[in-house]
Amino acid sequence: MSFTIRLHVDDDVLIARQQLIAGAVLPDEQVRVLGLVPPGHKIAIRDIAVGAPVRRYGQIIGFASQAIRCGEHVHVHNLAMGVFERGAADMACADARPTVGVDHAATFRGIVRPNGSVATRNYIGVLTSVNCSATVARAIADRFRRDIHPQELDGFPNIDGVVALTHGSGCAVDAEGEGLAILRRTLAGYALHANFAAVLVIGLGCETNQIERWVEVEGLTTGMNLQTFTIQDSGGTALAVERGVQAVRGLLERANAVERIPVSASHLVVGLQCGGSDGYSGITANPALGAAMDRLVRHGGTAILSETPEIYGAEHLLTRRAESQEIAEKLLQRIRWWEAYCDRMGADLNNNPSAGNKAGGLTTILEKSLGAVAKGGSTNLVEVVEYAQRVTRRGLVFMDTPGYDPVSATGQVAGGANLICFTTGRGSAYGCAPAPSMKLATNSALWRRQASDIDINCGNIADGDVTVDAMGEQIFQSILRVASGEKTKSELHGYGQNEFVPWSLGAVT
Known part of the structure; x- marks a missing residue:
């Protein structure tokens, strides 16, 4: 070798x-x-x-x-770094080609909801309108932890768990501003997510992000599967916790009454992430994941590529594959937004790569981006959406998000991702309830050192033992198994509740 x-x-x-x-x-x-x-x-x-x-x-x-x-x-x-012309606009759509589908789509064992959406997991969620209700939400979910109170979920084997997803915002922000709009859109995406059988949303009562207004703005309907209340209206913390516990108990039998059946892989929406990247990321795990996504798209599924600061310098490779000039321009508008945002904040897009990325061999954001964009494979870019916006097109979609993994993946799941694939060269610790998160190692040294955290070793590509395309097929088959209920390493470790981080954008007053 x-x-x-x-x-x-x-x-x-x-x-x-x-x-x-x-x-x-x-x-x-x-x-x-x-x-x-x-x-x-x-x-x-x-x-x-x-x-x-x-x-x-x-x-x-x-x-x-x-x-x-x-x-x-x-x-x-x-x-x-340096400034140079990359031809992102001039060569837009130059490499767009029709995607050839398959005659018979692959299947996985999914859970079909009454509205026709398909789940890969079956959770009950406890969301918060504001940081002030986080303690109550966690206390409710903790009452249903199988490692502490196993009796609560005895007899309900089809429920994956009760999870509290809390955040640090919801008040002291402009009631009509972009920051609150993004938070509301994110919470709505989770409230409607197929992987939740039902959701409780808990507020304090006096916050800017009023639950009633959120329901109205996002066009939601409260009922058995979406229940809301506030701590103040419940009579305080203890009574709010007990109210939430009783509400969850009332949901268990109905949430458990599901079965997994064979469904088309076209129902898979996979969020693509890379964290703790290294010099091998763009050689092994990222292109192998891209090969898996090419397969998914040919089977009618959807891949969401994100992390706009981490495609900076490689955006021309995506605009060349844009399905239309309009889609290419949407991506370039987001690039220009980030350039202006960094100027306004006195930041530099090249402050990414991180210290760990540099220790792993990545020098500039241009180099990191060229490797990161490989996760998206080679099919046409069919749409560009904003953070946490619902993804409705099938195929390769770009969602505008920060490069920070928890924030980015939170937006993808809000947009409908029912599974996350996460490549890492340094060994990121991450999960993403309610969507299972698969970890892919970029090098075999990481696999040997941290195998308890990693699902697939792509380092075999650099070792010369397997091709990128063959590894892509392995990843695709693993995605089907995980979507069918096979637990990932991050799920076995209990990751997922603390990684819910909506993008905090806007002034805090």
Whole structure:
């Protein structure tokens, strides 16, 4: 096996498969290593002048901040961001091609709700209108924890659990502003989510995010499956907790009366995430997940790509695949919004990658984005939606979200994602109730070190044991099993309730 990986004939760098030592010769390239190069990091294969572009994946990932010699480690000390034209608008739709479907869609064992939506899990949810009601919501859900009060759910094997999803907002915000509108849209997406058999929504009573107004604005209907009350109207904390517990008990028999039946994979909506990325992410797990999503789309399903700051610099690869000029322009509008947002906040889009990303070999946001966008596969981009907006198109959809994983995935689930696939090179700890979250390792070292947290090892691609396409088929089959009820590692660990983080946008007053 080669010591390095070449990704494109035009690249100026190779990726180290293992620790490279000064003086070693890379036989495939006849390059002598100058200094230490950690695994997953880049090594120059030619001399690069100061100011010259540096390419990986055949794309520009930055510019040499100092002269780089052939054989040197290429990273933050000699590679920096720069402004250049990527042709995102001029070449829009250039690579769009009709998607060829399959004759017989794959199936999974899903739960069909009365409205025709299909669930991959069967929870009862306890949501909050405001941070002030978080303690009550958690106390209600804790009364139904199988590890503390197993008797509460005895006899209800078809219920996956009772979960409290709380947040830190809902008051001291503009009642007519964008921030509250996003929170309301997010809560509504969860209240209507197929993976919830029923939902309680609990408020304090005096908050800005009034429950009655939320129900009206979002066009919701309260009843048996969507119950609401406030702490103040219930007579305080203890009485509110008891009211909630009794409400849940009244829902158990009905929520348990479901069965899993074979349904088309077209009912799957998969949110795509990457966190704790490293230099292997764009080589192994991300393109393998993309291959799985190509399969899902051909079977009539939906993939949601997100994290707008983490496709920055690679947006031209998506606009080229846009189904129409209008869809391409929607994506570019969101890019421009983020550029203006960062200017307004005194921030820099290149403050992403994180410290862990850089330790794993990623240098600039351009490099990270080119790897991250591979999760979306190769099919047409059929729609661009805003944060937590309901996804109604089937195929590859882009949702505008921050790059912070909990916030991003929260928006995807609110938009209808009934399963999350999460690639990681450093070992992220994450779950996403009510949607199961699958973890994919980018490298075999992580798999060996943290196998109790990871569902699939994609490091075999870098090891030379399997192709990207073959791994994509493995991921697709695993998605079908998880959607049918097989528990993921994050579910077994109990992750999911603390990772509900709606995007907090707007002034707090």
